[in-house]
Amino acid sequence: MRRFIYYLGIFSGIVLLGILALMSGEVIFRYFFNKPILGTVEISSYLLVIFCFTGIAFTQSQRGHINIELVTLRFPEGTQRMLRIITLILSLTTFMIITWQMAAAFWKSWEMQEVRWGALPLPVWPVKFMIAFGSLSLCLQLLLDIVDEIRNKITLPGRSN
Known part of the structure; x- marks a missing residue:
């Protein structure tokens, strides 16, 4: 599971x-060729949601x-x-509800x-799927963190257990 979350990161x-390339291309095409890339705003907003929710578990x-x-x-x-265990449990509960919804x-x-x-009609379901998927991956990471904390395996930065 930890390897999967690493690859999500x-x-x-x-x-x-991809967002960087798209936005750079937009600037270049608009400035030099006076031809903006169709759907840049829509695509970059979709990619931003995917970026956030696929990276959230890795960040945790x-x-x-x-x-x-x-x-x-x-x-x-x-x-x-x-207190860390309680916080992790509250976070897990919150993100379980987010995942479900x-x-x-x-x-x-x-x-x-x-x-x-x-400018570019796009289906909404892929983004909603990625939010649910990213939230589920965070739930799994939070569950791993709870188990590690209970087993006292978590070493916080600047401390040793």
Whole structure:
């Protein structure tokens, strides 16, 4: 599972490079040829959602999300661990609900063949699927983190267990 989440992070980086290439191409074509690329806004907004939700689990696996420890650092280590476990459980619960709701939204969008209208009409279901998929991958990573924290296997930056 950890390898899968690592590859999701790699994929997220590739998507970011795709956004960079698309936006650079848009600027070049608009500036030098006076011909903007059709659907750049629509495609880049789709890619941005895919970038965020495929990278969210990898970011969690690297402890890359914001962590405010101003108060909790003053507590004993056992209390800090318990608070981390509670926070992970609350995060898992929240993202399980997000996953469930986005999976339902994806399915509805798929059934009705929902389309986002604009310069380039695009189906909406792939983005909703990626949100559900990315949220599910984060749930799996949070579950791994809970197990690791309970087993006391997590080493936080600047500390040793």
